[in-house]
Amino acid sequence: MKSELILDVQGLTTVFRMEDGSEIKAVDDVSFNVKSGETVAIVGESGSGKSVTAMSIMRLIPNPPGQIVSGKIHFEGNDLLSMSEEEARAIRGNKISMIFQEPMTSLNPSMTVGRQISEPAEVHSMITSQKASQMSQSLLDAVRIPDSADRVSSYPHEFSGGMRQRVMIAMGMSCNPKLIIADEPTTALDVTVQAQVLHLLKDITYKTNASLILITHDLGVVARYADRVHVMYAGKIVESGKSRDIFNSPQHPYTLALMNSIPRLSNQKKEKLKPIRGNPPDLSKLPVGCSFNPRCDFAIKQCFHEKPTLTTNNRYQSKACWATINDK
Amino acid sequence: MTNDKDLLTVRNLVVEYFSNQRPLSGEKLKVRAVNDISFGLKRGETLGIVGESGCGKTSTALAILKMIDSTSGEILFDQISISSLNKRKFRPLRQKLQMIYQDPFGALNPRMAVRDIVGEPLKAHKKVRNRKDYDSKIDETLEIVGLSREMGKRYPHEFSGGQRQRIGIARAIILKPDLIVCDEPVSALDVSIQAQIINLLEQLQQDFNIAYLFIAHDLAVVQHISHKVIVMYLGKIVEMASREELYESPKHPYTQALLSAIPIPSPDLEATREIKMLEGEIPSPLNPPSGCSFHNRCPLSKPECTKNSPKTTKITNSHSVACHLYS
Known part of the structure; x- marks a missing residue:
């Protein structure tokens, strides 16, 4: 793949200050990049830092209690983190847009759908208000909402x-973004509708050659839509690579354990699931060394006193782990 | 598919809700959440109920537990008709009939x-x-x-x-208990924890011979845990089969679409899979479509489907489907 980098995140660390004065690292030294036109998935469970990573890219971390303490986020060559708020605002919602999880609460109930769709474009002075309604209508067509002429004023x-999630997508598309960040875009939707919305999102990004960061906990969604994957655990990327490689030969024990613990439609035989033991990590009391060590089947001595760093072990796949997986 | 040995038998169950009166016309809107469904469940068995929101799966569960009133139909628990029992008489049976909720918080x-x-x-x-x-x-x-x-x-x-x-x-x-109704027991949990709970439920079933009525929207979880599966759409059972039959040869177009909508965590399989995408969304139960309630989203719908509601057809002894394609 010889396409240009559109987003390059280096050493991003975002902390939250707790009421008792302690700090937790919600995102801990995360680096990854997104090439133009590709779909990158960030997978992880609750508390893994996937949403905070997205919010950090958007510079939407509420401060206090949150703060981006280090790292660089280069978007089209410019560091988003060293920009003024004004400069960041010119990019946010314009060249980078975000689609949120809750279509029920992310829309303004007292504003017509059409106004909301064209609002980003108006704010970024790309169109006049006369043209706005026309634009909203064609975006509603693009997200395949029927009777768009009537629906703009609903x-x-x-x-x-x-349909609300489609409206969110239309809103996200209104400025022809280069990068769309979708945070669990279909979690609140029914299965058949989820498939429609994801297909639409993928289709639209393909047509406009926009890049997509898909944040999800659903490994099936990753397998179906993502080109590359970053697996997060306790604020860190523990494994990244091409989807196919990650699914066919997971290198990190957490990734492997996750794959083994989910029931699959393709498994016709009734086998016992292999759960991951223990509980999800508590960011305020992480173990010394690798955060996954209390739940890991392959941990060696080193894992209990030294934090592993992400290293590339072949051309595409990298993992942050001291141990080697010997799959029985 | 009901017989004498069932622990739980549901016959022609109907559950209706009434909305508040409309201010001007004074009419009351009626929603048929569960529309004439019948099934049986044996001791120590798991019956999965799948369907999307508004299909009536939770209303069915609540009616069995008598937490809501059923409008008509009969529910037999251990050969006793519980639909007609009053609260006091139902109470001793209620110990044998428990529930696990979705939201552990x-x-x-x-x-x-x-x-x-x-x-x-x-x-x-x-x-x-x-x-x-x-x-x-x-x-x-x-x-x-x-x-x-x-x-x-x-x-x-x-x-x-x-x-x-x-x-x-x-x-x-x-x-x-003899029967536990599990309403989406793992959907609120993190992926790595779901397997622990599923394994625990399976272990308990083996040790204590408990039957489960397992309600979920996740077809993969249902496939894993169930012996028999019911697929519901807008208050009706559209397909009912043994686990193997339902997943290996789904008959109803809705079941087929539901299965195909769920991505499998394997890029290799996904790349070769034919995906049947459904158009539109689930209609409002206030105003369900005429005839077969799935007809407006069905890729194989025939003129007949808009007129008559399909009857349930037996494919095998343990597999039935309500669709005009098979009648």
Whole structure:
């Protein structure tokens, strides 16, 4: 793949200050990049730092209690983190847009759908308000909402969950973004609608050659839509690589354990699931060394006193782990 | 598919809800959440119910537990018709009929210690003679679900989601029920924890011969745990089959679309899979389509489908489908 880098995140660390004065690292030294036109998935469970990573890229971390303490986020060559708020605002919602998880609460209930869709474009002075309604209508067509001419003047409560998520996508597309960050875009939707919305998102990014960061906990969604994957655990990327490589030969014990613990439609035989023992990590009391060590089947001595760093072990796949997996 | 040996038999169950009166016309809107469904469940078996929101799966569960009134139809539990029982007469049966809830955060009283949450059914049904008996039953149950005696003294907020679900399970099994209704028991949990809970439920079934009515939208989880599966759409059963038959040869176009909508965690399989995408969304149950309620989204719909509601056709002894393609 010889396409240019559109986003390059280096050593991003975002902390949150707790009420008792302690700090937790929600995102801990995370580096990854996104090439133009590709779909990159960030997978992880709750508390893994996937959403905070997205919010950090958008510079939407509420401060206090949160703060980006180090790292660089280069978007089209410019560091987002060293920009003024004004400069960042010119990019946010314009060249980078975000689609949130909750279509029910992310829309303004007292504003027509059409106004909301064209708002980003108006704010970024790309169009005049006369043209706005026309644009909203064609975006509604693009996200395949029927009767777009009538629907532009509807309010969000008149729409179903799936349609609201389509409206969110239309809003995200209104400025022709280069990068779309979708944070669990379909978690709140029914299965058949989820498939429609993801297909639409993938289709639209393909047509506009935009890049997509897909944040999800669903490994199936990753397998179906992502080109590359970053697996996060306790604020760190523990494994990254091409989807195919990650699924066919997971190198990190957490990735492997996750794959073994989920029931799959393709498994016709009734086998016992292999759960990951223990509980998800508590960021305020992480173990010394690798954060996954209490739950790991392959941990060696080193894992209990030294933090592993992400190293590339072949051309595409990298992992942050001291141990070697010997799959029985 | 109902017979004498079933632990639970549901015959022609209908559940209707009424909305508030409209201000001008004064008419009341009626929603048929469950529309004439019948099925049976044997001891020690798991029956999975899948479907999307508004399909009636939760209403079915609540009607079986008599937590809502059924409009018509019959529910037999251990050969006793419970639909006609009043609260007082139903109470002794209720111990044998328990429920595990979806939200492990909302289902536990935050002001009660875990021991008391788990032991409450013992008190409610006057199942213990003295304190010692009460304590030992709780300790035994906590151990079965993988919690320590020490943990029993703590409060729900001190536990993670998976542990809270274990507490909910402990409360459900302490009276040694015959049937547990599990309403989306793992969907609120992290992926790495789901397998722990599923394995625990399977273990309990083996050890105590409990039957589960397992309600979920995740077809992969249902496939894993169920012996028999029901697929519901807008209040009706569209397909019912053994686990193997349903997943290997789904008949109803809706079942096929549902299965194909779920991505499989394997890029190689996904690349070669034919995906049947459904158009549109689930219609409002206030105003269901005429004829077959799936016809407006069905890729194979025929003129007949818009007129008549399909009858249930038997494909094999353990597989039936309600679709005009097969009648």
